Amino acid sequence: MALFQISEPDDAPAPHGHRRAIGIDLGTTNSLVATVRNGYAVVLPDEQGRPLVPSIVRYAQHGTEVGYKAMAHQAQDPQNTVVSVKRLMGRGLADLADARRFPYGFQDSPGMVRIETRAGIKTPVEISAEILRMLRERAESSLGGMIDGAVVTVPAYFDDAQRQATKDAAKLAGLPVLRLLNEPTAAAIAYGLDNASEGTYAVYDLGGGTFDISILKLSRGVFEVLSTNGDSALGGDDFDHRIFCWALEQAQVAPPSPADARLLLVRARETKEKLTGHDAARLTATLSDGTHVDLELTNEAFTSITQTLVTKTLQPLRRALRDAALKPADIKGVVLVGGATRMPQIRRTVTEFFGQPPLTNLNPDEVVALGAAIQANKLVGNRERDDEWLLLDVIPLSLGIETMGGLTEKIIPRNSTIPVARAQEFTTFKDGQTAMAIHVVQGEREKVSDSRSLARFELRGIPPMTAGAARIRVSFEVDADGLLSVSAQEQTTGVHATIAVKPSYGLADDDIARMLQDSFAHASDDMRARALAEAQVEADRIVAATVSALRADADLLSPDERKQIEGAIAAVNVRRNGDDHQALRASVEALNNATAEFAARRMDRSMRAALAGKRVDALT
């Protein structure tokens, strides 16, 4: 049974019409996947409810581990556990000034470095693809099916080689990439700045290990990156390290063992996180030699030991503004990205620098992924909230065509804003049918006889096919003046026919109101009428198919069996002219059962005919 999401008014997707779109923030430290659900963007967590995936891949003895699992083994197996692979994307060994900082066996190769691992030589593209594959699988199980489109974010300063490498990784992970989006632009979109008034915006992104500042200019709904700057060796981890050093000094412990250092770093990070929203936090740990560390860090002290780090972000900020030839006062809004921007001293410094408080109401860890999801949702064709239309005019009554059984099929629902275009595919009802009559109707009722007829035309030249095989696309288009043109085109041959009408012609407001009222008053009648008409169409189809089968393969039946089937047909025909759709359905069901054995025998015969005179080995 399908699980539904809530749509915006008049925006519910057609069955199977909702397209699964995701946004992916492929980060240096952490990655996320988000989607638009129930009208707004949300990050998709794993089974344990964790939204982030550490961007870590480990080539273990048996298989590949990604995320928290890989992180757990990082210390024991550093050569086979790849972290921060984003720094290697599209880079040759010569581009990596800090190659020695990585514990990997690098191999230089044209274009991009490669890493020697237990599982063989891996490119950064393949390693990134492992992370993306995990995110794709999470999205597929969260959304209940294949992904129709993904937007993956990249830093604004990524060059063509780095962008191509990211795209290749996504392709390798089986993701249909709609486009790459700059991270600062994604953050701005998440805040809805693309719907805001035109102007220049700053995006301050302090991640785990990198700092980026981007200046964006919005004009006519499109962001242009004016300048970028940053520090690729400054991030939230440095703040952890400052607390770590402070703790060693305060507790007066000797340089710790690697295991103790790891423990203290984890405690340092927890202390940092606690200090957001608290004036002071305790750092406690028991080291391997039994030493007990118990310290209190005040917000004031934390601010003072990290002052130089915060100040370090201001230099790139000034440079980015200078490159864009702007002053802090020219900036219309500031967006914060990255978990480290939760720290109060960062917010204070940014507020002072720009003379205005930054936008902070979205989770700074998630904001890039959320913006990418909104963009992806738009690109696959799902409309989204606040995607507001200039309300020019609406269609007062639904427009549609007549289908078998004298029913109306609405193509453009009432209250659609114009101009509007909608299309739907129909098929033939009879074998060898070469023409189709198209009856354009208007109104809310289910039966054509209760609707207003607007026009009729015919599509000729459909190639003879079995019933249901032809594909005829009927398109309705209402232009800004309210003029309707309807065209029908057979998809294999391209033959088409078209007609234009003015639907509102001769309809007074009173008529429209009356037609609407009628449709409400007759809702239950209409429901029964539709059910009956649909059952009748089905009955006619089954009877026709049975009669033609009887004519072709009568010899497969004993006189008794034949009589039984004919009896069932007669029963259907009697009910066909009644008005009880349930009784009619029951008789059709009975006919179906009566012919089951006959159908099986016919199948055997046609199989035998198809196989006759063929050698077994010619069939495989």
Added chain:
Amino acid sequence: MEAVKLTPSAAKHVAAHLAKRGKGVGLRLGVRTSGCSGLAYKLEYADDVRPEDIQFECHGVKVIVDPKSLPYLAGTELDFAKEGLNEGFKFNNPNVRDSCGCGESFNV
């Protein structure tokens, strides 16, 4: 005609979504025809109530149904369900005779 209801869990989620969205008077349920035969559900936020609409109040959430859809939905209970990582709303509609494999379109 029988009421259209929400389970307590569905009502809780609808209320949370409406709060997060920041506007809207309730939840609109409806049906419309789809394809050559069959019906499809509509599940939408409602920003206004039209004069012809029928309203139900359920666990503090306003449920709005247009009169054309009501015969198809009478007695329906909307539930909230989790299937692994996937989650969403489920229509328990006593009027449904058969539905397509995944339940997105149906017949009465």
